[in-house]
Structure formats: C-alpha cells, structure tokens
Amino acid sequence: MRIGLLGTGPWAERVHAPSLSEHPGVELVGVWGRRAEAARELAERHGARAYDDPEALVADVDAVAFALPPGVQAELAARAAGAGRHLLLEKPLADTVPAARRVVEAARRAGAASVVFFTLRFGTPEQQAWIGEQAAHGGWFTARAEWLAPVFGDRPAPGPDSPWRRERGALWDVGPHALSVLLPVLGDVTDVTAARGPLDTVHLVTHHEGGASATLTLSLSAPPAAAGTAVELRGRAGTAALPVHGDGPQAAHGRAVDALLSTARSGGPHPCGAGFGLRVVEVLDAAERSLRDGGSVQRPPAPHS
Known part of the structure; x- marks a missing residue:
C-alpha cells in the first residue's frame, strides 16, 4: 500500500514516520506539512519525497496517515476520503461533531477504509x-x-x-x-x-x-x-x-497500520474506524x-x- 504522511510535528517525527517507513506492508511515498522545511527534513530522513501541496500527495497514494491537529485533520481527511483514499487517523478525529461526521460520511460514500490510532487499543x-x-x-x-x-x-x-x-x-x-x-x-x-x-x-x-x-x-x-x-x-x-505497560507508541502504530491493511482488504468497518472516532x-x-x-x-x- 502506497501511503502519504500529513504532518511534521514531534509525534510525526517520533512515531508516524519511522513506523510507516519501516513497515513491510506499506511504502512511505511522501510527506507534507504546514512547515515546508520540516517536511523536507522528515522526508529525506525516511527516503520519501517532500510535497508542497497535500492534494498532490493524496493523488499519488492509496492511503493517507495523519499527524495533524484535529481541526486540520478533519478537513483534509474528508477530502482524502472523497478521493477514495484509505485513512489512518489520529485521535481525536475532529474538534467538532459536524467535522467528525463529514469524515465518516466521506469515507462511507467512497468505500474507504479507516482506522483511528488510539494507542491503548493498539497496545500490546x-x-x-x-x-x-x-x-x-x-x-x-x-x-x-x-x-x-x-x-x-x-x-x-x-x-x-x-x-x-x-x-x-x-x-x-x-x-x-x-x-x-x-x-x-x-x-x-x-x-x-x-x-x-x-x-x-x-x-x-x-x-x-x-x-x-x-x-x-x-x-x-x-x-x-x-x-x-x-x-x-x-x-x-x-x-x-x-x-x-506497553511496548511504545511506534509499535502500537505499526499494529494500527496492520489494521488498516486488513480493513482495506476485507472492506468491512474496523472497531476503531472513523465511526468509533465520531462516537468519541x-x-x-x-x-x-x-x-x-x-x-x-x-x-x-x-x-x-
């Protein structure tokens, strides 16, 4: 699965990027962030391409992983799902109920798989x-x-x-x-x-x-x-x-990636999908x-x- 990462903050740097670049089931294609220099540095570190435009990154991948504030995540996730991309989301899904509902509805209409990364639900x-x-x-x-x-x-x-x-x-x-x-x-x-x-x-x-x-x-x-x-x-x-006591957030994120791959293959909803994220x-x-x-x-x- 070709996947793009949106976000360049500490959580993206310490967890998302290494998890995605090391996972045998996905290829980390590119990184986009609101700070272009940070996106370039993170992409270079993990053998990926830095993108100046999130829409261009979405167009080049099968799935999108998010490491963004919830208000920013919800808007971009709804657009990515509308383009038919699978979603690996952060918690909380959004900062308002209507924004969270738009993500769920976009994913449902497109038949896109979704998983929200709750660290303990994907713990040991x-x-x-x-x-x-x-x-x-x-x-x-x-x-x-x-x-x-x-x-x-x-x-x-x-x-x-x-x-x-x-x-x-x-x-x-x-x-x-x-x-x-x-x-x-x-x-x-x-x-x-x-x-x-x-x-x-x-x-x-x-x-x-x-x-x-x-x-x-x-x-x-x-x-x-x-x-x-x-x-x-x-x-x-x-x-x-x-x-x-777990084995760290990167290992948990890897299991969330496993869940996204499995859900995309099966076509059914995941217990920690966007619908559960909306409920939270x-x-x-x-x-x-x-x-x-x-x-x-x-x-x-x-x-x-």
Whole structure:
C-alpha cells in the first residue's frame, strides 16, 4: 500500500514516520506539512519525497496517515476520503461533531477504509486481550479511569505540546484514550456529567447502556510525581486492572497500520474506524457542554457505523 504522511510535528517525527517507513506492508511515498522545511527534513530522513501541496500527495497514494491537529485533520481527511483514499487517523478525529461526521460520511460514500490510532487499543497483545476479555465478561458495576500527564505546569515533562492541546486541554487530548478503553467494555454512553479540577483537569461521570457508571480524571497539568495512567473495573467478576505497560507508541502504530491493511482488504468497518472516532467526539462534546452549562448532558446522538 502506497501511503502519504500529513504532518511534521514531534509525534510525526517520533512515531508516524519511522513506523510507516519501516513497515513491510506499506511504502512511505511522501510527506507534507504546514512547515515546508520540516517536511523536507522528515522526508529525506525516511527516503520519501517532500510535497508542497497535500492534494498532490493524496493523488499519488492509496492511503493517507495523519499527524495533524484535529481541526486540520478533519478537513483534509474528508477530502482524502472523497478521493477514495484509505485513512489512518489520529485521535481525536475532529474538534467538532459536524467535522467528525463529514469524515465518516466521506469515507462511507467512497468505500474507504479507516482506522483511528488510539494507542491503548493498539497496545500490546496483552492489553488488547484484556479489553476483549473484560467486554466478554460483562456484569461490570463501576469503573475508574485516570489519565494524568505532566505536559503543562511549572516543570513540564518532555513530550508533545501544541496550541490545540493548550486550547482544548486534557478532555480532548487524553480523554479519547480513556473512552477508547471504557466504551468497548462498558457499552455506549447514555449521559455525561463533567466538572473542572485544578488547571486543565476535568472530572467526568459517565453512565453506560450496560448499567455501569464510570469516573474519569483527566489532566495534562499533573505534578510529575503524580502522573500516571490506570483503568480499574469492579463488578460480578471481581476487579480487573488494565495492564498499562506497553511496548511504545511506534509499535502500537505499526499494529494500527496492520489494521488498516486488513480493513482495506476485507472492506468491512474496523472497531476503531472513523465511526468509533465520531462516537468519541460526540461524548467529548457532551462533556464540554456539561462543563459550560452545568448538570448532566443526556445521551449524545446515536452512534454511526
């Protein structure tokens, strides 16, 4: 599969470009970025061509991988899908529900395969098996998810920082990670209540179709000593904790590439396709409305396939 990369930031440099250039099932054809010099440097490093125009890159490939802010990604992804290109997308799919829906509709009309790269959903085989096993168990009563990162604050840890993360905060950056694990295990969200914590920290209470409730604590401003990730379930089967130690984002991205190749061959939707990405955006939007208006926001619009 001939694939092009849109984006040249730290995540593209450290994860997407090496993953794509080293994957035996794809050929990294070219790189486009909003900074032409960065695109040239990244392309040269991985034996690809730098493109000045994203449309020209899309025209030369079978699939497009994205490492762009969600607002930029959604517009370009809808256009790429409209041209019949398969999509390897970043989370969140978009920064608004209508923009996310346009990507889903464009991919559906064109019959384009799509996969959204949630790092834990494409984590180690142990992590993937854990999610499947807990979904099969069922009978969960409650869940707790914490995604606490020291990206912001007085002593920020090395890692991705960008204007969109500053603007949208932890809810939109690490919230998708928590939801990507909870939704397949607990079922669809019926309502969301959100409250603000210190700095960009957000606390959510979600209720799910299966009857369980979950609490989520999300922050990009945690003190380094307090940072960490955890998901714990409690129910008839007892307690279960997500294995959080993986083999790195590049390995996970490689498995997302595998999923895109498989989905493109089969022609069917992937569980982490654009439709699931839209669902996550709908839940994030409901949480944002709860923060703005107060109180619980009832079930967002029905999921899209």
